[in-house]
Amino acid sequence: MSVVGVDLGTLNTVIAVARNRGVDVITNEVSNRATPSLVGFGPKSRYVGEAAKNQEVSNLKNTVSSFNRLAGRSLNDPDVQIEKDFVSAPLVDINGQVGAEVTYLGKKEKFTATQIVAMFLTKIKATASAELKLPVSDVVMSCPVWYTDAQRRAILDAAEIAGLKCLRLINDTTATALGYGITKLDLPGPEEKPRRVVFVDIGHSNYTASVVEFKKGELAVKSTAWDRHFGGRYIDKALVDHFAKEFKEKYKIDINENAKARFRVVAGVEKIKKILSANTMAPLNIESVMNDIDVRGMLKREELEELIKPMLDRTTGPIEQALADAKLKPEDIDTIELTGGCTRVPALKSAIQNFFGKQLSFTLNQDEAVARGCAFSCAILSPVFRVRDFSVHDMVSYPIEFTWEKSEDIPDEDTSLTVFNKGNVMPSTKILTFYRKHPFDLEAKYAKPEMLPGKTNPWIGRFSVKGVKEDGKGDFMICKLKARLNVHGVLNVESGYYVEETEVEEPIPEPPKEDKKDGDAMDVDSKEPKEPPKMRKVKKQQRKGDLPLSAGTASLDQSTKDALMEKENQMIMEDKLVADTEHQKNELESFIYELKDKIIGVYAEFASDDEKSKLSAKLDAIEDWLYDEGEDATKAQYVAKMDDIRSIAGPIIQRYNDKIEEERQAVLKKQQEAAAAKQAEIERRKREEEAKKQAEAPAESKDAEMTDAETTKPDEVEEPSS
Structure with a gap:
C-alpha cells in the first residue's frame, strides 16, 4: 500500500x-x-x-x-x-x-x-x-x-x-x-x-x-x-504592467490587447523576479512578442521593490x-x-x-x-x-453556529448556538440536546460571514432529524445530536439518538477523612457492625434508540459523483487511446525509415531485386499516406499499414535473422569446442601429474623400508676379552 x-x-x-x-x-x-x-x-x-x-x-x-x-x-x-x-x-x-x-x-x-x-x-x-x-x-x-x-x-x-x-x-x-x-x-x-x-x-x-x-x-x-x-503572481502582475507601459511608449505596442503577447511577458518577468532575488539587475529580452517586434528591457532590484511597495507594506x-x-x-x-x-x-x-x-x-x-x-x-x-x-491539534478558523425553529411547546427557547468557536481545537465533537415532540430541522452556518473569503455563502448545511415523537406520558423526547468538525475541517451531524430519564439509587459518597495528626491512635478494626451506606435517588439518562438523519450540504450527492467518475474514466480511456494511437503512428514512421535504410544496407543480400522494388514502392506509398490523409488516422489503420509492410519485408527480415542466428550458433559452437578442448587439456595435464606421482611412489616406499630395518635391528653385544 x-x-x-x-x-x-x-x-x-x-x-x-x-x-x-x-x-x-x-x-x-x-x-x-x-x-x-x-x-x-x-x-x-x-x-x-x-x-x-x-x-x-x-x-x-x-x-x-x-x-x-x-x-x-x-x-x-x-x-x-x-x-x-x-x-x-x-x-x-x-x-x-x-x-x-x-x-x-x-x-x-x-x-x-x-x-x-x-x-x-x-x-x-x-x-x-x-x-x-x-x-x-x-x-x-x-x-x-x-x-x-x-x-x-x-x-x-x-x-x-x-x-x-x-x-x-x-x-x-x-x-x-x-x-x-x-x-x-x-x-x-x-x-x-x-x-x-x-x-x-x-x-x-x-x-x-x-x-x-x-x-x-x-x-x-x-x-x-x-x-x-x-504572493509571487502579484509581483509578476506588477512587473507585467510596468513593462506593458514601457513597451507602449518605446515600441508602440500594447501587449494587453494580445493574450499570447502578455503571456510571453509573464514568462519573461518570472525569470527576472528569480534573477533579482540574487542579483541587483536583470535584463528582459523577448523575440517577436507581437507584430514581429522584438522587445528589450532592464530592471533593477530597487525598481522592483518600488513597483511592489503596496504589497511590501x-x-x-x-x-x-x-x-x-x-x-x-x-x-x-x-x-x-x-x-x-x-x-x-x-x-x-x-x-x-x-x-x-x-x-x-x-x-x-x-x-x-x-x-x-x-x-x-x-x-x-x-x-x-x-x-x-x-x-496534531489544529484549530477552527471560523466560528460555526447552529440555528433551528422555535418549538411551540417551549416559547422562551433560544434558536441559535455557536457550537465551534474560532480557535477551538480541531477535530472536535459536540453533543447537542433538544427537547422535542415532533421531527425538526437545524441549520449550520458560519457565525461571522464577514470573516469568510470573498462573499462566500455562510450556509454550511441543513440537517433533518426524523423519528421524533412524544413519549407515552405526552412529554418531550430528549434528542441528542452528535456534531463533529472532522480532520478535514468539514462539519457534519454524524448521528442522533434519544434518551430517557430514569431514577436509580446510588450510594451517597462518604466525606473524605481528615488527615491524622501526630499522636493519633492507630486505626483498629472495630467489631461493631458497619452501618449500610446511605442511598439517594438520582435521575440518569439512558440511550434508548437511534434517530434517523438526513443532510443537505455542499458535497455532491453519490449519484452525481458516480456519473462524474464514469465520465472521468471515459476521458481517461480517450486520452489513452490517443496516446496509443500516437505511439503506433511513431512506430510506423520509425519502421519505414529503418527499412529504407536497411534494404540498401544489411538486408540487401537477403532480398531479390523484385522484392527490393516491391518493398521500396510499398514504403514510399505508405510514407506518402502517413504525411497526407494518414496524419490523423486511427490506431487500427496504423496497425494495418504496419502489417502491409511486414507482409513483404517479413521474409527478408527472416532470412537476415536466420543468417544472424546461424552465425551466432557457429560462434557459440566454436566457443563450446574451445571450452571442451580447454577442459580436455586440463584433464590430460591432471592425468600426467597423477601418473608422475605414482611413478615416484615405489622408490620412496623402498627407502622407507630400509630405514625402518636399520632402525629396528637388535644391537650387537661385544664379547668380553679373555
Whole structure:
C-alpha cells in the first residue's frame, strides 16, 4: 500500500511518498520535482501537468489554472472575479458553481472547478503509481487554512472522482509544522515550556502565518492569519504592467490587447523576479512578442521593490494578527521558519526579520515542506507504517453556529448556538440536546460571514432529524445530536439518538477523612457492625434508540459523483487511446525509415531485386499516406499499414535473422569446442601429474623400508676379552 502526500498548489503541485524509513519527493515523467497545476483541452485529448504547460501559449483559451482557488466557489464571488486576471480560460456559472468553458474534442464543453481538480488529481495518481510501481489510493492533501466548508468538500469530492481516498485534508502550515516537529528529537517535555515557532508560508498566491507550540510528541496550532492575495503572481502582475507601459511608449505596442503577447511577458518577468532575488539587475529580452517586434528591457532590484511597495507594506500584517490572536509578542517566539517560493524575495525577508529582530530559519525545503508534511501525516494515519507517535491539534478558523425553529411547546427557547468557536481545537465533537415532540430541522452556518473569503455563502448545511415523537406520558423526547468538525475541517451531524430519564439509587459518597495528626491512635478494626451506606435517588439518562438523519450540504450527492467518475474514466480511456494511437503512428514512421535504410544496407543480400522494388514502392506509398490523409488516422489503420509492410519485408527480415542466428550458433559452437578442448587439456595435464606421482611412489616406499630395518635391528653385544 502506498503512502502519498500531495501539496496541491496554485502554480505547482508536489508529490511526496513515505518510504525507505523517510520521505522522498517523487519526480514526474520529465524528471521534475514539481508538476505544473494546469489542465488543458485539445481536439483529441486532454493535456495535464507538463503536457498542458508545453501547449499553454498556443492553447490559452482552453487551459485552466488556479483551479484550487476556484473549487467550491460561485462565479459572482469577488475572489473569483480576481482570478479572471490569472486564468486564461473563460469562467462560467454551472448550476451555482464556477467552471470553465473550453473546446474539447471539437465542441464546446463546460467543466466545474471540482471536475478540473479531479482531472488533475487523476494525473497525480498516475505519476505516483508509475514511480512507486504500485496502485495509489490513500493520500493526504493540503489546502489553504482559509478554505471554507464548501471548498473543502469540493476538494474531497474531486479526490473521490479521481479514485483517491483522502485520509486527511490538512492545512498548509499545519502540514509544514508536522514535517518540522516529527523529526525533532530535542522538543521540550510535557511539563516544560513549549517551543514556539512561527511558520511563514508565502507562495504563488497565498500568504499564511501560523503560531505553533511544540512539545515532545505533539503540536498545537495556537493561531493562524492570512492574506489571500499576496504572493509571487502579484509581483509578476506588477512587473507585467510596468513593462506593458514601457513597451507602449518605446515600441508602440500594447501587449494587453494580445493574450499570447502578455503571456510571453509573464514568462519573461518570472525569470527576472528569480534573477533579482540574487542579483541587483536583470535584463528582459523577448523575440517577436507581437507584430514581429522584438522587445528589450532592464530592471533593477530597487525598481522592483518600488513597483511592489503596496504589497511590501502589508508584509507583517498576517504575522501581527497571528501573534495578537495567540496573545504573544515577537520576543516570545523561539524560531521563525520561512517556506514558499516567494520567501526568496530579499525585501520580504528583510521586513520579516526586522519585525522579529532575530535571524530567520530556513531549515525546511521551501518548495517541498508542505508535501513532506502531508506524507508524514499519511504515514501516521496508515496502518502499514510504524511512525513515531505525534499528535496534531489544529484549530477552527471560523466560528460555526447552529440555528433551528422555535418549538411551540417551549416559547422562551433560544434558536441559535455557536457550537465551534474560532480557535477551538480541531477535530472536535459536540453533543447537542433538544427537547422535542415532533421531527425538526437545524441549520449550520458560519457565525461571522464577514470573516469568510470573498462573499462566500455562510450556509454550511441543513440537517433533518426524523423519528421524533412524544413519549407515552405526552412529554418531550430528549434528542441528542452528535456534531463533529472532522480532520478535514468539514462539519457534519454524524448521528442522533434519544434518551430517557430514569431514577436509580446510588450510594451517597462518604466525606473524605481528615488527615491524622501526630499522636493519633492507630486505626483498629472495630467489631461493631458497619452501618449500610446511605442511598439517594438520582435521575440518569439512558440511550434508548437511534434517530434517523438526513443532510443537505455542499458535497455532491453519490449519484452525481458516480456519473462524474464514469465520465472521468471515459476521458481517461480517450486520452489513452490517443496516446496509443500516437505511439503506433511513431512506430510506423520509425519502421519505414529503418527499412529504407536497411534494404540498401544489411538486408540487401537477403532480398531479390523484385522484392527490393516491391518493398521500396510499398514504403514510399505508405510514407506518402502517413504525411497526407494518414496524419490523423486511427490506431487500427496504423496497425494495418504496419502489417502491409511486414507482409513483404517479413521474409527478408527472416532470412537476415536466420543468417544472424546461424552465425551466432557457429560462434557459440566454436566457443563450446574451445571450452571442451580447454577442459580436455586440463584433464590430460591432471592425468600426467597423477601418473608422475605414482611413478615416484615405489622408490620412496623402498627407502622407507630400509630405514625402518636399520632402525629396528637388535644391537650387537661385544664379547668380553679373555
